Amino acid sequence: MQTNKLLVPAVAAGLGILLAAPAVVFPLFLIQLLCLALFASALNLVLGYAGLLSLGHAAFFGGSAYVTAHAAKAWGLPFELAVLLGVAFATLLGLAFGALGIRRHGIYFAMVTLALAQMIYFLAVQMPFTGGEDGIQAVPRGKLLGLVDLSDTTTMYYVVLVIVVAALILVWRVVHSPFGHVLAAIRENEARAVSLGLNVERCKLIAFVISAALSGLAGSLKVIAFQLASLNNVSWHLSGEVVLMTLIGGVGTFFGPIVGAAFLVSLEHFLATSGLPIAAIIGAIFMACVMVFRRGFVGEFLHRRKD
Amino acid sequence: MTDSRERRLELKGLHSWYGESHVLHGTTLHVNRGEVVTILGRNGAGKTTTMRTIMGIVRKRKGEARLDGHDLIATPPHKVAGLGLGYVPEERGIFSSLNVAENLTLPPVVKSGGMGLDDIYELFPNLEGRDKTVGTRLSGGEQQMLAMARILRTGADFILLDEPTEGLAPVIVDEIAKALVKLKALGLTIILVEQNLKFATASADRHYVMDQGQVVDEFTNERLVSDMARINAHLGV
Amino acid sequence: MPDIFGMPVAVLLGQVLLGLINGSFYALLSLGLAIIFGMLNVINFAHGAFYMFGAFVTWMVMSWLGLSYWPALVVVPIVVGAFGAAIERLFLKRLYQVDHLYSLLFTFGLALVMEGLFRHVFGSAGKPYPVPQELTGVLKLGFMFLPVYRGWVIIAALLVCVATWLVIEKTRLGAYLRAATENPSLVQAFGINVPLMLTITYGFCVGLAGFAGVLAAPIYQVSPGMGSNLIIIVFAVVVIGGMGSIGGAILTGLSLGVIEGLTKTFYPSASSIVIFIVMVIVLMLRPAGLFGREA
Numbered sequence: 072m073q074t075n076k077l078l079v080p081a082v083a084a085g086l087g088i089l090l091a092a093p094a095v096v097f098p099l100f101l102i103q104l105l106c107l108a109l110f111a112s113a114l115n116l117v118l119g120y121a122g123l124l125s126l127g128h129a130a131f132f133g134g135s136a137y138v139t140a141h142a143a144k145a146w147g148l149p150f151e152l153a154v155l156l157g158v159a160f161a162t163l164l165g166l167a168f169g170a171l172g173i174r175r176h177g178i179y180f181a182m183v184t185l186a187l188a189q190m191i192y193f194l195a196v197q198m199p200f201t202g203g204e205d206g207i208q209a210v211p212r213g214k215l216l217g218l219v220d221l222s223d224t225t226t227m228y229y230v231v232l233v234i235v236v237a238a239l240i241l242v243w244r245v246v247h248s249p250f251g252h253v254l255a256a257i258r259e260n261e262a263r264a265v266s267l268g269l270n271v272e273r274c275k276l277i278a279f280v281i282s283a284a285l286s287g288l289a290g291s292l293k294v295i296a297f298q299l300a301s302l303n304n305v306s307w308h309l310s311g312e313v314v315l316m317t318l319i320g321g322v323g324t325f326f327g328p329i330v331g332a333a334f335l336v337s338l339e340h341f342l343a344t345s346g347l348p349i350a351a352i353i354g355a356i357f358m359a360c361v362m363v364f365r366r367g368f369v370g371e372f373l374h375r376r377k378d
Numbered sequence: 379m380t381d382s383r384e385r386r387l388e389l390k391g392l393h394s395w396y397g398e399s400h401v402l403h404g405t406t407l408h409v410n411r412g413e414v415v416t417i418l419g420r421n422g423a424g425k426t427t428t429m430r431t432i433m434g435i436v437r438k439r440k441g442e443a444r445l446d447g448h449d450l451i452a453t454p455p456h457k458v459a460g461l462g463l464g465y466v467p468e469e470r471g472i473f474s475s476l477n478v479a480e481n482l483t484l485p486p487v488v489k490s491g492g493m494g495l496d497d498i499y500e501l502f503p504n505l506e507g508r509d510k511t512v513g514t515r516l517s518g519g520e521q522q523m524l525a526m527a528r529i530l531r532t533g534a535d536f537i538l539l540d541e542p543t544e545g546l547a548p549v550i551v552d553e554i555a556k557a558l559v560k561l562k563a564l565g566l567t568i569i570l571v572e573q574n575l576k577f578a579t580a581s582a583d584r585h586y587v588m589d590q591g592q593v594v595d596e597f598t599n600e601r602l603v604s605d606m607a608r609i610n611a612h613l614g615v
Numbered sequence: 616m617p618d619i620f621g622m623p624v625a626v627l628l629g630q631v632l633l634g635l636i637n638g639s640f641y642a643l644l645s646l647g648l649a650i651i652f653g654m655l656n657v658i659n660f661a662h663g664a665f666y667m668f669g670a671f672v673t674w675m676v677m678s679w680l681g682l683s684y685w686p687a688l689v690v691v692p693i694v695v696g697a698f699g700a701a702i703e704r705l706f707l708k709r710l711y712q713v714d715h716l717y718s719l720l721f722t723f724g725l726a727l728v729m730e731g732l733f734r735h736v737f738g739s740a741g742k743p744y745p746v747p748q749e750l751t752g753v754l755k756l757g758f759m760f761l762p763v764y765r766g767w768v769i770i771a772a773l774l775v776c777v778a779t780w781l782v783i784e785k786t787r788l789g790a791y792l793r794a795a796t797e798n799p800s801l802v803q804a805f806g807i808n809v810p811l812m813l814t815i816t817y818g819f820c821v822g823l824a825g826f827a828g829v830l831a832a833p834i835y836q837v838s839p840g841m842g843s844n845l846i847i848i849v850f851a852v853v854v855i856g857g858m859g860s861i862g863g864a865i866l867t868g869l870s871l872g873v874i875e876g877l878t879k880t881f882y883p884s885a886s887s888i889v890i891f892i893v894m895v896i897v898l899m900l901r902p903a904g905l906f907g908r909e910a
């Protein structure tokens with residue numbers, strides 16, 4: 072395949088750019104981009120590879136962010152433990168959402184996840200420890216393994232980079248494992264997968280839980296780097312945006328969500344000061360994408376190369 | 379073969395597709411006014427698809443299809459019935475969210491001269507007094523009768539009947555056979571898809587044999603009865 | 616007066632009635648969602664945005680054209696419905712052949728656009744809309760004082776819901792709709808213009824959302840976010856009821872409004888999530904929903 076020949080140099084170039092980037096771009100912006108790229112890749116695992124549309128992934132991202140922020144600030148847990156706790160929370164939450172929703176197909180699954188996530192949102196508004204509208208502010212970054220001080224944002228960036236790249240490698244491994252092939256088989260033809268004796272529901276659930284855990288990781292990293300847990304992180308807008316990132320980059324392609332996240336985060340960054348209605352523009356891109364660009368950037372690229 | 383009677387349906391080199399899969403490969407056949415013509419063929423030969431293509435249910439199609447001179451390919455699917463075509467599908471298509479009365483009156487009347495309720499109950503006594511029954515609670519045979527009855531009500535004068543006897547008990551098959559003879563006597567033009575040769579030969583004038591999306595043979599009814607070996611070879615019995 | 620769980624019955628009845636008001640909105644919206652889903656296989660995420668649109672158009676025709684409440688009650692649903700029909704014709708129609716998830720995502724984007732534009736133009740703050748003259752004042756019900764307008768909302772919403780239900784279950788047009796839900800291509804082969812029917816159905820249900828918006832304008836502040844807050848709750852209502860039945864959607868909507876009202880009395884801090892908790896319980900016990908036919 073031609074694409075494979077391109078893959079290694081492209082990835083190497085991408086990594087090179089990311090390593091050098093803090094010299095020219097704000098590290099915080101890059102962190103945001105990395106976290107959302109991981110988030111979108113995690114969503115893609117269920118949307119692109121297991122064929123489940125979740126409209127509630129912000130619950131994992133934001134839920135984990137709140138737990139991590141609280142653990143780091145109120146309990147004074149170190150960076151690793153705080154992040155781990157957040158991820159553990161997201162994993163359990165994913166298990167709960169998945170167990171409740173997985174039996175309902177397609178569109179229903181989307182509604183169930185959306186509603187469950189909204190419940191988490193309301194809890195975040197009401198529970199005492201989340202700080203309501205103010206969120207949890209001034210979350211301490213702490214030290215990595217007690218050694219590396221993360222208060223320097225560039226250092227923070229490199230730590231996030233390493234973790235996110237490691238997590239993306241994990242996603243790659245999952246997709247290309249026998250389990251990934253089973254998911255692909257289910258997505259192709261669920262009825263046939265059932266008749267082959269595959270436990271379809273369990274496979275979907277596992278994918279969903281992995282996805283929730285990785286989304287939680289993305290949220291934890293972001294909350295530590297930005298030192299703020301807020302309601303935005305659990306809102307349905309974010310759940311929708313991450314779907315859009317995946318869609319516009321290319322559903323079911325490995326690099327699509329990363330490209331999509333980079334595109335959308337940059338776009339929002341530039342729009343932020345323009346005075347234009349950002350949400351409306353994002354919505355319009357969503358509509359356009361669904362109407363005429365369903366393959367997304369990477370999907371379109373791969374499709375053209377195939378011909 | 380000579381045709382003295384008026385041509386009603388004319389298919390010439392008709393192709394059609396389900397998505398990417400090409401099913402009809404140049405089907406050619408015709409039906410004259412008042413004729414009962416059957417389409418025979420093995421499972422998957424394309425008999426149902428021919429009907430669905432005529433009705434415009436299968437949208438991706440090419441070639442020529444005319445009814446009474448009207449170009450069927452150019453006719454939007456909801457206008458086909460208005461030309462007098464009535465479709466009784468293989469799966470019968472009785473609606474479970476409608477009761478018998480609603481099922482019966484669902485298809486709009488397209489031409490005058492359709493059967494009234496009295497005629498219908500005379501033809502299919504089983505349907506009388508069942509108005510409030512949920513359509514799909516009827517027995518298979520009754521559902522078949524209902525599927526035919528609702529088309530006869532509309533005044534359609536060209537009926538596509540897809541395997542009306544499939545899975546039915548012999549008594550019911552006889553009843554439907556009788557109904558078919560009456561319909562023919564009323565002058566309706568009919569295409570019948572049928573596996574049951576005895577049933578097919580009871581009322582038909584001519585028979586087409588389809589295989590792999592094409593018409594591969596044609597018989598008059600007399601020839602079919604006298605040359606069973608040839609038809610059996612086609613059908614692989 | 617006797618008490619139930621330490622609550623005077625009068626207070627309880629009052630809460631039930633107040634719950635019915637929210638329930639009326641849930642019923643109007645979930646009814647539309649269920650019909651749209653049944654006919655078009657579309658989860659109309661923009662339903663909340665159309666409701667908001669209805670409330671805003673009501674406010675606009677009042678403040679800009681001086682149109683009063685009663686004409687607005689007729690005109691606004693038509694305007695909103697026509698807008699919806701145009702959306703169906705121009706966009707949704709082209710998405711029926713692809714995965715149903717795309718139409719959900721499309722309407723999601725549409726909701727973002729509508730909400731975002733209104734926020735941009737009008738700001739986030741709510742706009743007040745006066746209660747129409749004829750419906751001011753309160754009703755003395757013995758156990759509570761019910762503002763007349765709120766009573767009117769319950770009655771109007773119920774009437775519209777029941778009328779819609781009757782049309783669908785008892786008329787010839789309804790028979791076409793039900794049949795087309797089951798097997799659109801056969802209905803089309805019988806000579807019925809199904810695509811047109813889909814457009815009209817979508818327009819009508821969106822019009823219902825607009826109608827709910829008009830009803831809501833004098834009660835809730837007219838604000839860009841009013842739709843999305845509501846629609847997610849209505850989704851939960853729909854998951855609880857299951858999409859299979861129109862009557863089920865109405866009943867579920869009303870009863871969840873009541874449950875929410877009662878929770879407000881007994882355990883106020885849970886009132887914003889009680890519907891989601893009910894949803895979780897229903898998903899555990901009856902995954903297809905209370906009135907659902909398919910999982």
Ligand SMILES: Nc1ncnc2c1ncn2[C@@H]1O[C@H](COP(=O)(O)OP(=O)(O)OP(=O)(O)O)[C@@H](O)[C@H]1O
Pocket residue numbers: 396399401419420421422423424425426427428468
């Ligand atoms: N909806 C569909 N999508 C794709 N292929 C189809 C579809 N319906 C039928 N086919 C294919 O088209 C071919 C012809 O099918 P058709 O139903 O017309 O056969 P038939 O002659 O009516 O058979 P039977 O006697 O079993 O009813 C078959 O190979 C079948 O697999």
Ligand SMILES: [Mg+2]
Pocket residue numbers: 425426427468540
């Ligand atoms: Mg067939």
